[in-house]
Amino acid sequence: MLIVRWTIYLCLACGGCGVRADADVENSHYTTGLPNRDGIGKFYMGREISHVMGHLGAGWLERPERERQERTDLLIAGLGLSEDFVVADIGAGTGYFTFPVAQRVPRGKVFSVDIQPEMLARIARRKALKNVTNVETVLGAEDDPKLPDNEIDLAFIVDAYHEFSFPREMGERLKESLKPGGQLVLVEYRAEDPRVPIKRLHKMSEVQVKQEMAAIGLDWVRTESYLPQQHVLTFQKPRAQP
Numbered sequence: 368m369l370i371v372r373w374t375i376y377l378c379l380a381c382g383g384c385g386v387r388a389d390a391d392v393e394n395s396h397y398t399t400g401l402p403n404r405d406g407i408g409k410f411y412m413g414r415e416i417s418h419v420m421g422h423l424g425a426g427w428l429e430r431p432e433r434e435r436q437e438r439t440d441l442l443i444a445g446l447g448l449s450e451d452f453v454v455a456d457i458g459a460g461t462g463y464f465t466f467p468v469a470q471r472v473p474r475g476k477v478f479s480v481d482i483q484p485e486m487l488a489r490i491a492r493r494k495a496l497k498n499v500t501n502v503e504t505v506l507g508a509e510d511d512p513k514l515p516d517n518e519i520d521l522a523f524i525v526d527a528y529h530e531f532s533f534p535r536e537m538g539e540r541l542k543e544s545l546k547p548g549g550q551l552v553l554v555e556y557r558a559e560d561p562r563v564p565i566k567r568l569h570k571m572s573e574v575q576v577k578q579e580m581a582a583i584g585l586d587w588v589r590t591e592s593y594l595p596q597q598h599v600l601t602f603q604k605p606r607a608q609p
């Protein structure tokens with residue numbers, strides 16, 4: 368980790384990447400640098416964090432062609448849900464995944480977490496309209512999903528982790544919320560594939576995801592590529608905590 372004492376230094380890792388660190392990030396996991404167009408100028412493990420997709424983009428998440436383009440039906444079927452699972456949808460947006468997942472856990476529940484109250488309001492409206500009783504909306508903080516400890520069987524994050532402005536803290540808190548042996552499924556557009564028509568900072572490579580999860584002590588279980596544009600990475604909280 369880069370330790371910075373006073374003012375602005377060039378990144379010690381390469382000296383030429385434009386990444387800087389300053390006193391604001393002393394002793395933190397982050398560095399700062401000139402922002403790319405789609406980034407916030409804050410870097411974690413060499414990756415620039417992207418801007419958050421605002422709630423005005425909700426229509427894009429709910430576009431009718433999404434299921435066909437992204438095969439979201441396969442993703443939901445592939446989550447391996449049991450009827451009594453307690454699930455967390457982190458960065459839930461409009462609840463695109465929350466509701467079909469809630470249907471599959473009739474004896475369990477879904478915590479639907481987001482930092483934008485406008486997104487949660489949409490989920491709450493749909494919940495009331497459809498009389499859904501096993502969805503709980505949670506207003507998270509940028510560095511904390513605000514979930515109970517050791518309660519979650521399965522957490523999933525679809526197309527959101529790359530925009531978490533405190534990925535390290537989010538990951539650490541999320542790990543605490545998982546039951547021992549509980550799993551985290553991370554779905555991100557494949558950075559390795561130039562044919563995936565998504566902005567660079569909104570994609571992540573398998574290598575990058577794995578190193579960020581290893582840093583918080585989650586064990587890699589598998590990487591799957593059955594979706595057209597995204598990879599599905601599954602991690603597990605160790606059963607015996609050191």
Ligand SMILES: C[S@@+](CC[C@H](N)C(=O)[O-])C[C@H]1O[C@@H](n2cnc3c(N)ncnc32)[C@H](O)[C@@H]1O
Nearest residue numbers: 420428458459460463481482483509525527531
């Ligand atoms: C691109 S949307 C994806 C929404 C949903 N997962 C989907 O695929 O339809 C990303 C969402 O992540 C949320 N988000 C960003 N940072 C977050 C954080 N630290 N904690 C929880 N949600 C966050 C944003 O507010 C936004 O609603």
